[in-house]
Amino acid sequence: QSVLTQPPSVSGAPGQRVTISCTGSSSNIGAGYDVHWYQHLPGTAPKLLIYGNTNRPSGVPDRFSGSKSGTSASLAITGLQAEDEADYYCQSYDNSLSAWVFGGGTKLTVL
Amino acid sequence: EVQLVESGGGLVQPGRSLRLSCAASGFTFDDYAMHWVRQVPGKGLEWVSSISWNSGRKGYADSVKGRCTISRDNAKNSLYLQMSGLRPEDTALYYCAKDRAAAGENNWFDPWGQGTLVTVSS
Numbered sequence: 001q002s003v004l005t006q007p008p009s010v011s012g013a014p015g016q017r018v019t020i021s022c023t024g025s026s027s028n029i030g031a032g033y034d035v036h037w038y039q040h041l042p043g044t045a046p047k048l049l050i051y052g053n054t055n056r057p058s059g060v061p062d063r064f065s066g067s068k069s070g071t072s073a074s075l076a077i078t079g080l081q082a083e084d085e086a087d088y089y090c091q092s093y094d095n096s097l098s099a100w101v102f103g104g105g106t107k108l109t110v111l
Numbered sequence: 112e113v114q115l116v117e118s119g120g121g122l123v124q125p126g127r128s129l130r131l132s133c134a135a136s137g138f139t140f141d142d143y144a145m146h147w148v149r150q151v152p153g154k155g156l157e158w159v160s161s162i163s164w165n166s167g168r169k170g171y172a173d174s175v176k177g178r179c180t181i182s183r184d185n186a187k188n189s190l191y192l193q194m195s196g197l198r199p200e201d202t203a204l205y206y207c208a209k210d211r212a213a214a215g216e217n218n219w220f221d222p223w224g225q226g227t228l229v230t231v232s233s
Binding site: 002033034036040045047051057093095097098099102104 | 226
């Protein structure tokens with residue numbers, strides 16, 4: 001059971017918009033810690049997608065956006081493309097565990 | 112180009128020890144904290160351990176506390192994870208990752224290495 005809760009899977013057709021939620025608690029997201037998102041394709045290194053809740057590293061398309069409110073955060077992907085099919089993870093810090101924590105991951109399928 | 116290359120994984124019997132290494136290049140290694148993160152086959156990512164820039168602060172997940180020791184050699188631009196008392200549930204792909212800062216909690220990991228596979232089995 002992950003400290004941060006994500007849906008196991010989401011799907012969408014090319015061109016559509018999907019969102020992935022990440023729900024935490026008062027000891028992590030709700031405590032004010034930022035949420036970061038990673039894209040992970042099997043056999044490759046996880047890639048930073050969003051940092052500090054809403055910021056995109058250089059090279060990440062603006063089709064990817066992040067938001068945070070209260071004890072939750074979301075990743076939105078617009079204009080879905082086949083290459084977006086991957087696993088997505090949220091990450092934050094938990095001060096009751098004194099540990100960095102990840103969501104369980106969400107598998108995005110592009111139909 | 113920032114690069115992280117893990118090594119040291121392999122097949123090991125339960126109860127034995129293993130030392131993982133991560134060779135860093137392309138950045139000033141001793142300016143950043145570093146982390147180990149693992150992924151059990153078919154499962155999600157799990158943070159394992161972290162070390163601040165000067166080794167002054169170390170952290171461990173409860174699942175490995177007391178069995179793992181993280182260390183770094185800034186002169187060699189290298190990160191290590193000494194694992195002992197290995198269990199079958201430690202079987203995973205172990206990644207090293209660079210922190211965005213020298214220390215602190217509110218940080219992210221970027222970039223990550225390709226990982227080294229540890230298999231614990233008799």
